Amino acid sequence: MSAMRHLLDLCKRRGFLFQSAEIHGGLRGAYDYGPLGVELKRNVSQEWWNSMVYQRSDVVGIDTAIITPPAVLKTSGHVDQFTDEMVDSRLSKERFRPDKAPELKLDDQGRIPITAPDKNTAKLWENDIRTQFARGAMITRSGKQILMEVERMERDRIVLKQDPSTTSTTSDLDSSLQIPYHGYVDPNSNSPFLTESRPFNLMFKTYLDPIDPIDKVITTTLDAQKSSSDLSNTRQLVDKVLYPSLTYLRPETAQGVFINYMTIQRSHPHLRIPFGIAQVGKSFRNEIRLEHAIFRTPEFEQMELEYFVAPWQAQDQFTSWRKFRMDWWRTYARHHDRIRERPHTQDELAHYSSGCVDVEYLFPWGWGEVEGIANRGDFDLSKHSEATGIKLQYTDAILMQERQAREKATGQKENNTEVLAKERYTPHVVESSCGLNRAMLALMLDAMEAVDEQGRTVPLGEEKGVRTIMRLHPRLAPVKVAVMPLVSNNKDLVDICTDISNRLRQELQVNVALETQSTTIGKRYYRMDEIGTPWCVTVDFDTLNDHNVTIRDRDTGEQRRVSKDEAIDIVQDSLRLYPRHSRPQQTIAA
Numbered sequence: 065m066s067a068m069r070h071l072l073d074l075c076k077r078r079g080f081l082f083q084s085a086e087i088h089g090g091l092r093g094a095y096d097y098g099p100l101g102v103e104l105k106r107n108v109s110q111e112w113w114n115s116m117v118y119q120r121s122d123v124v125g126i127d128t129a130i131i132t133p134p135a136v137l138k139t140s141g142h143v144d145q146f147t148d149e150m151v152d153s154r155l156s157k158e159r160f161r162p163d164k165a166p167e168l169k170l171d172d173q174g175r176i177p178i179t180a181p182d183k184n185t186a187k188l189w190e191n192d193i194r195t196q197f198a199r200g201a202m203i204t205r206s207g208k209q210i211l212m213e214v215e216r217m218e219r220d221r222i223v224l225k226q227d228p229s230t231t232s233t234t235s236d237l238d239s240s241l242q243i244p245y246h247g248y249v250d251p252n253s254n255s256p257f258l259t260e261s262r263p264f265n266l267m268f269k270t271y272l273d274p275i276d277p278i279d280k281v282i283t284t285t286l287d288a289q290k291s292s293s294d295l296s297n298t299r300q301l302v303d304k305v306l307y308p309s310l311t312y313l314r315p316e317t318a319q320g321v322f323i324n325y326m327t328i329q330r331s332h333p334h335l336r337i338p339f340g341i342a343q344v345g346k347s348f349r350n351e352i353r354l355e356h357a358i359f360r361t362p363e364f365e366q367m368e369l370e371y372f373v374a375p376w377q378a379q380d381q382f383t384s385w386r387k388f389r390m391d392w393w394r395t396y397a398r399h400h401d402r403i404r405e406r407p408h409t410q411d412e413l414a415h416y417s418s419g420c421v422d423v424e425y426l427f428p429w430g431w432g433e434v435e436g437i438a439n440r441g442d443f444d445l446s447k448h449s450e451a452t453g454i455k456l457q458y459t460d461a462i463l464m465q466e467r468q469a470r471e472k473a474t475g476q477k478e479n480n481t482e483v484l485a486k487e488r489y490t491p492h493v494v495e496s497s498c499g500l501n502r503a504m505l506a507l508m509l510d511a512m513e514a515v516d517e518q519g520r521t522v523p524l525g526e527e528k529g530v531r532t533i534m535r536l537h538p539r540l541a542p543v544k545v546a547v548m549p550l551v552s553n554n555k556d557l558v559d560i561c562t563d564i565s566n567r568l569r570q571e572l573q574v575n576v577a578l579e580t581q582s583t584t585i586g587k588r589y590y591r592m593d594e595i596g597t598p599w600c601v602t603v604d605f606d607t608l609n610d611h612n613v614t615i616r617d618r619d620t621g622e623q624r625r626v627s628k629d630e631a632i633d634i635v636q637d638s639l640r641l642y643p644r645h646s647r648p649q650q651t652i653a654a
């Protein structure tokens with residue numbers, strides 16, 4: 065079993081994560097978070113918020129609307145440019161992104177093997193190829209595989225071998241045997257029979273109107289038909305009717321920050337540049353390809369920081385934020401070799417961006433982006449400023465007062481443009497944009513370890529005699545401590561457990577499990593290891609006399625006999641972020 069399958073099985077069995085609406089057949093790309101998943105997701109988000117907002121004096125939080133008017137997203141460029149290229153496979157009808165699709169593969173005899181999901185589908189595809197897509201080509205079928213003989217490969221086309229038994233002349237077949245090739249094939253079948261690639265906007269549209277937009281489309285179309293038989297303008301008419309109620313589900317949380325920049329600055333005058341605005345919330349993208357469970361979904365959560373800096377600070381701040389964020393990842397992930405920064409190449413960079421790196425995690429299927437850190441220049445504020453006529457600038461009140469004092473003293477107005485440009489400018493933005501669901505997936509995979517009966521680490525996928533330990537950072541663990549009676553039906557022991565778990569809840573304000581299942585204590589420990597609980601506290605018959613308990617460490621399996629107070633202290637200490645880790649740098653010098 066693959067590591068991902070292992071994790072998803074565990075997630076479903078233990079109530080972290082499961083397919084949404086499963087009893088109704090499920091919805092592709094939609095996931096629900098169960099009691100443990102919701103705790104883990106909240107903890108990841110809380111750790112992010114703690115490091116980005118609570119531990120700094122230069123960042124404040126915000127929570128903006130998801131439903132966004134077109135003007136905002138037209139200004140940001142999303143309406144016109146937030147597109148992916150899309151291609152349809154003509155055989156399977158699957159839709160995919162060409163930039164992520166593999167190159168054509170040939171078998172060891174130089175033939176193109178096209179793989180159908182089953183034998184019957186292969187028969188149908190073979191017929192489609194023979195009658196529509198490559199008439200006269202030399203092909204054979206073996207089980208669910210169709211094999212096509214290749215005459216030669218050219219730069220932008222594949223020339224197929226002609227079946228000598230065909231009666232048509234070569235000139236008839238020329239176009240049929242030449243398949244355009246742009247360097248990719250259907251990722252599932254290796255088929256080169258594809259539509260041309262076309263752009264597709266990723267945003268979800270919705271209409272703020274009690275009248276169903278489809279009714280409006282029908283009525284408008286019928287009216288247009290009545291007044292003229294020329295329907296060429298109908299699309300425009302329909303757009304015009306729908307536009308007043310058109311809105312989008314935001315594709316990123318960042319725009320909510322930019323459009324509120326001025327209001328926040330005015331309401332929080334203590335915020336002097338450099339300062340940041342953080343937001344955690346849902347974003348929506350109509351992704352062509354949904355993949356790897358919660359790695360890529362249409363509905364997901366982002367944790368974003370927009371950090372406003374003076375233009376001359378931008379490069380240093382970008383460098384500083386890269387380090388800050390990598391330190392954050394290294395605090396919570398155990399395998400530092402599975403985290404890396406990947407700087408964008410020049411052709412990946414947006415035209416306004418002077419630097420961007422992806423933070424990537426080594427997932428079971430390869431490196432995948434979990435966060436982007438970008439130096440966005442003044443693009444966002446300038447665009448919203450241009451569109452609204454509202455100056456989204458920053459005035460350095462101290463520099464301004466100093467200049468005014470100098471002007472008063474000398475009786476002369478200063479108009480040195482360099483001095484004035486330092487006093488008032490459109491801030492540049494350094495952005496850190498992290499996917500919460502992806503972060504959770506990465507951190508779970510990172511924490512998951514399989515051990516054999518002797519407690520030795522074994523590769524994930526071996527099933528016999530293997531159990532899982534989720535070695536999550538204690539601050540991320542969904543349950544911080546499980547309190548359990550040695551014998552689950554003994555009222556005296558259960559009463560003490562109830563008392564200890566209530567004290568833990570009240571004193572530490574954390575999620576505590578009172579574990580009274582009637583299985584062996586060993587099995588109960590293992591169940592807690594599997595969900596990442598760092599500590600188990602066991603109450604036994606000796607506790608009735610000496611008031612001590614046994615506390616067990618998830619990672620070492622070590623058990624210590626301690627007083628109840630000591631047990632609480634041990635849990636509390638393990639949850640302290642400092643001084644176990646060095647305090648992150650606040651800001652860098654302006």
Ligand code: GAP
Nearest residue numbers: 316318359360361364434435436497498499502
């Ligand atoms: N404001 C910049 C921005 O949104 P992005 O690289 O498009 O940048 C940032 O997205 C992060 O959001 C990604 O690194 C990823 O972790 C997460 N993300 C993006 N699309 C996602 C999707 N469809 N499903 C899950 N997470 C996604």
